[in-house]
């Protein structure tokens with residue numbers, strides 16, 4: 001499993017990149033707004049992220065028609081070689097994804113909640129398919145069960161191009177653990193989850209006792 005950061009926060013991206021495990025970043029309009037982002041700065045902000053991250057950076061379109069989405073997608077893809085155009089799954093989004101695919105532009109199809117949405121995203125040419133987990137949990141459905149079903153369905157077919165599943169809308173470690181056991185290619189996680197993924201109380205306790213014992217060695 002590869003680890004992506006789900007944020008538009010530059011400091012968090014720089015910090016995670018320094019850990020040596022960051023394989024990509026996903027953003028969306030909400031995450032950019034959370035950083036106080038202005039429309040005029042959007043492209044520059046994406047370019048800044050692309051310069052930090054050695055991997056795909058998803059930047060989302062907001063158009064509602066095929067032509068608007070394609071126009072935005074072409075603009076976004078021109079910002080940096082590692083931009084991936086994030087497109088919501090809907091009829092116009094599928095049509096735009098096909099057009100972007102034919103132009104050689106990678107698409108991350110987002111807001112996937114069902115098996116047919118995931119299959120159609122891949123069929124339209126999406127390079128990445130993003131099932132959301134946590135938002136199912138928010139409405140008392142089992143987001144992981146839906147994720148597992150989408151992975152199984154996608155693995156049943158050859159789409160003629162690479163398709164990777166990005167487990168998204170992740171809220172805690174168990175989402176990541178289960179997604180990895182199900183074979184999700186990527187987990188995109190908020191920074192607070194990424195931090196928690198590194199730690200365990202037994203690791204802390206073990207390190208503490210190793211260091212205490214080393215003090216005895218040094219003083220012997």
Ligand code: G3P
Pocket residue numbers: 006026027028132134135168169170188
């Ligand atoms: O990449 C977008 C997705 O991860 C959104 O997560 O927490 O807003 O449901 P959330």
